Amino acid sequence: MQIKKHEYAAINVVKSALTYERFSEPEALMADVQRETESARSIAHNGWWNALASMPGLGADIGALQHVTDILNDLALQTLPEYARAFRQVDVKSMFSEGALNAQPLVDVTPALKSANMSLSQRLREYRSVSCPRLGVLASAFRAGEKALESADRYASMLTDTVLPNVQQWLGYDGKQTYAVLAMTPAEMRGSGGLVGAVGTVAVDHGRIHIGEFQNNSDFSEKKATNVNKDEYALYQLDGPLHLRYDVRDVTNAPSTQRVAQLFENIWKQSEMGKNTDLSGVILADPVVVQSLVKASGDVVLTDGKVLTGSNTAEYLMNTVYLERPSTETNQVFGEVAKICVSRLTSHLNTGTLKTLLKDLNMLTRYRHLAAYSFNPALEKVLAEFGLTATVPNKTTEPEIGIYTTEKNPSKMDWYVKRSTTIQQINCESNAAAYHVEYTISNTVTWDEVDTLPPYISSYTKKYPQRKGMSMETIVFYPPAGGRLSNFSVEGGGSVPTTGALEWRQIYHTFVELQPEQTVTYSFDVNVSKDAVQKLEVDETPSGNETNDIRYAYLCPVG
Incomplete structure (x- = not known):
């Protein structure tokens, strides 16, 4: 027509x-x-x-x-x-x-x-x-x-x-605005992205952006969030095998950016950095964000001669750096690269540079590589409207399921974990749509490859040699707003998810030990709200890829 x-x-x-x-x-x-x-x-x-x-x-x-x-x-x-x-x-x-x-x-x-x-x-x-x-x-x-x-x-x-x-206020013309930057690595997954390896600051003062030094997470190791709620405690601190401490490394475990900001602000106020500086907000960024910065600002040459580009930066920061450099240096590399890029961008700020960055913004926010929360209500309203503040599923008209993963084996094995979701609509005549979903998670490292990996990646220790090369994941499934999940089954190992609660929502959770070369598939049905006006989407913990692997096997005809 x-x-x-x-x-x-x-x-x-x-x-x-x-x-x-x-x-x-x-x-x-x-x-x-x-x-x-x-x-x-x-x-x-x-x-x-x-x-x-x-x-x-x-x-x-x-x-x-x-x-x-x-x-x-x-x-x-x-x-x-x-x-x-x-x-x-x-x-x-x-x-x-x-x-x-x-x-x-x-x-x-x-x-x-x-x-x-x-x-x-x-x-x-x-x-x-x-x-x-x-x-x-x-x-x-x-x-x-x-x-x-x-x-x-x-x-x-x-x-x-x-x-x-x-x-003008947001740009610091009425007083400096200070944001904490949490540098995450999805190579060790937490719900909103990955373990926090370093913390930096971005200050906005009279329109100028100033990048502070990135501090290693060990500088915050003695400070723990004291506002962990009972649901978080039961699922992530009480349950093992890794009992999260909720120091700065673990604040990104919450799948909502607002909750991450609340947990981090609690630690910030205990730290030397936060004693004399009010926190304006929190920014979450992973290596895919840094890769976009490199793409916009130009290649970066590290002190060891390594050249990072707009296509290899994410892999380097999530995997290669752990293969080539001592573990004591790895967290600082993220901050080094990010600071170089932002310094270049701010010193040559123009519409062309902004256009290059904005082209990637939708991808970065949609797939949780970049998120932000402001304690200023007016600014937060804008951030939320443009998708910068990530949430658990909360819109009945735009249905999505949430799948959030926490690595419980101290390692960097999640670089080798690949995930995919297949969605099939199973009713075409009811007012409220229903779908069958298969969520597959695979540990792609081979047994031969495991023996070549540094212990920092593979988690090999003499005390727990059986953990070598294993990914040990707590997985949380959120139903769509106004909908429900049902009929769970599992193939390839692991256990069927059971019901629980998190952030005042019903969830389903499970734990799985993924050996090298092992694949596990969770199957379940999804009923969405009768108010839904679009197909079912998936919101999940980001990986090292720019986008997620989501496939639609069948959708009912429309119109």
Whole structure:
């Protein structure tokens, strides 16, 4: 259907801006939207469609479609140019000076942006006044357009009502902002990412970003979080074989970024770093983030001559460094590379550099390589809206299961652990969708390879020689919000998950010992909320790969 094709094309153009792919091409983007909406409007009002609009029954659906194409075309021709005129007033070059960012030129156009917002909100009200077509293919196109307009209206309002009134404060013009950076390594998994190997600071002061030294986790070893709750204690401290201490290494075990921030802030206040400095927020970053920084800023040459690039950095920091360098040096390498990259970026801050970074931002946040939490409520609202604050499944309309893993064998064996999820929808006629899920976890290291690994990776000790090369995982399964999990079974070893509680939610948890070359598969059914409007997704502890291995064996037809 040509109308649907053009409307979806216009929506995708807008999405490309919202996902950072074309944010610096406003004029070309506007022209593309106008071309697609005008094509859709022309088709909807040709003789054949006008004739259909006069027919009983079907005519109401066609009339609704014609009305919608008029609204979207008016938005493209009248509302978008208002935004373009507002942004043309911004002197972008004046926003970047000697490594500092000054957002005042953008703040100054707030009145013009608010005027454009009123036009956008009016288009949305007009759209909502149209009755949704009954015909499936038309209804799906109608709902997609409404969702895109709602997103645009929400983001535009957030820009003028929350971001612009506060951005100068967030940039440190009203006082320095200090964030802790927790450098994680998924080579030893914790729920939100990996064990914290080093802690650094990022201070924002009058638009300039200052990177502090990264301190080894051993500098915090005597400080433990005193706000561990009873559920965390029972599952991760009381249960072995490794009893988490909840010193700085383990705060990232919580799957929600807010909870990580609460645990770390407790330790921060006990530390020398935190005695005279209030913490503004917490940033979680793993080696895939550093790899993106290297990609944006250029190759990094380490003191030993090793060259890190935009494609080999993550593997180096999660595996190669443990093969080539003493274990006493490994945690500092992350900080060394990160500091070099950020120093380069801040000293040459410009729109081109930002564009390169923003291209990876969606991937980094979607797959939990990068997360952040701010103790400033206004800023946290923005971080959460753009997916920077990771949570356990909490949206009934956007169903997902959560699968979070904790390594209970002190090692770096999780680099060799590969995970995949296969999803099959099993009902196509019920109001609430149901799925069958198979979650497979494999220890890919071979028995021959184990003998070549350093003890720091393989966890070999004379006291516990049987742990050598083994991955020992506590796995937690969260049901989708408003849904449930059922009918668990397991193949290849391990035990069937049992019910429990964590962060005021029902969960299922299990423990598995993965020997070299062993694969275990957990199978279960998922029922989602009747309010769900999209397919089931998976949120899980990140790996060394940029994305997760999720496959859909079957999904019911839509429309």
